[in-house]
Amino acid sequence: METKILTPQQIATAAKLIQAGQLVAFPTETVYGLGADATNPTAVKQVYAAKGRPSDNPLIVHVSDIAMVQQYAAVIPPVAQQLMEQFWPGSLTIILPVKPGSLDRVVTGGLTTVAFRLPANEVTRALIRQAGVPLVGPSANTSGKPSPTTAQHVAHDLNGKIAAIVDDGPTKVGVESTVIDLSTSHPAILRPGAITKAQLATIVGDLNVDHHHVDAKETPKAPGMKYTHYSPKATVIQVADTDWNLVREQVANDATVGILAFDRQVAAFTALKTYSLGTDVTSASARLFAGLRYFDDLPEIKTIYVATVPVTGLGAAYMNRLNKSAGGQWFKK
Structure with a gap:
């Protein structure tokens, strides 16, 4: 077709x-x-x-x-x-x-x-x-x-x-x-x-x-409540705003890592593939899926570190999608 x-x-x-x-x-x-x-x-x-x-x-x-x-x-x-x-x-x-x-x-x-x-x-x-x-x-x-x-x-x-x-x-x-x-x-x-x-x-x-887990025998009332969503091939890791310096120390020259973060954060990763989320939660929400897809088309990228935002207002929606994409994984110090 x-x-x-x-x-x-x-x-x-x-x-x-x-x-x-x-x-x-x-x-x-x-x-x-x-x-x-x-x-x-x-x-x-x-x-x-x-x-x-x-x-x-x-x-x-x-x-x-x-x-x-x-x-x-x-x-x-x-x-x-x-x-x-x-x-x-x-x-x-x-x-x-x-x-x-x-x-x-x-x-x-x-x-x-x-x-x-x-x-x-x-x-x-x-x-x-x-x-x-x-x-x-x-x-x-x-x-x-x-x-x-x-x-x-x-x-x-x-x-x-x-x-x-x-x-x-x-x-x-x-x-x-x-x-x-x-x-x-x-x-x-x-x-x-x-x-x-x-x-x-x-x-x-x-x-x-409603945060309840929809079990295998239950039909969800809305999309996104039961099945895996928003997942690229690479592993997605959520990064708290205060942890970016530690991330840079650990992965500064790792070519298998992608950085999906705000302008102020991606500027520190000159040797890695990056994708900007812009400057605030509005631009981040608009660009999150595009950023994940960008790295999905780069076969060398095995891990994507992604910026988080406070879970308020539009940030609740952004973090809901990001957390599902990451399978709940966070950067560990």
Whole structure:
């Protein structure tokens, strides 16, 4: 199969491919998603196959407006309506009870809930409108690998496996959306993202952050709760801000080491391969996956030392992805 690269001006072509049951990668403000008609179980199954994604990992349904949610959600409680009005379009995914019979179990992972998102990227909203159906949209990468933040990342993983990629340039946020579960009596954040707990609390009030381990027999309610994610081939090591001098002393001339850190930190590693995270947590979140992928394409790199940030605000999302990528490993003094 030839994977076409489409421009934002070729949305009509992408929409026809979706209507024909084909897979099309699309841009969002977070990461690129792998799109298929959410109402077509055969097309959705192809998403799992193309990614190598476990079938019990439910998919987020991307919509073009709130009216589209009403077609598939059994109920939209007032708090959900308020969150949609405040944070949509944007980096927030909301889990609601699914209307019986409206979506196949291949979309929901067999659960009685479904996750909805209205992305901030206008190109993708236009694609959904023209296709006339909601799109499933897991990250457009090989399952378990760092998420794609450019069309080139998508092509690296899925070229020849999908019909097309809509190229709208690099994503702006760089980490996947916040996921909030409103299907139970007490709301809970299942995945941190750019919309923070503090922001959500202004509407929801007190809410949990669900850190529980999803066991082998349990179906996760949201992506990222059960399976390995964001992992390059090299070993990833998290480095506290105060430990970079020790890292430099240990690996200053080791050509098998890559440094993924802030400008002020990479400047000290003149003899090694480096990739800058920029100057703050916003740029770091936007560049984290691109940096991991950069080193993934360098076969000599066996270990990547990566800068950490405080676990507050957007930093909670950054550290969630980094910690999963590192398998919890930290630099040891």
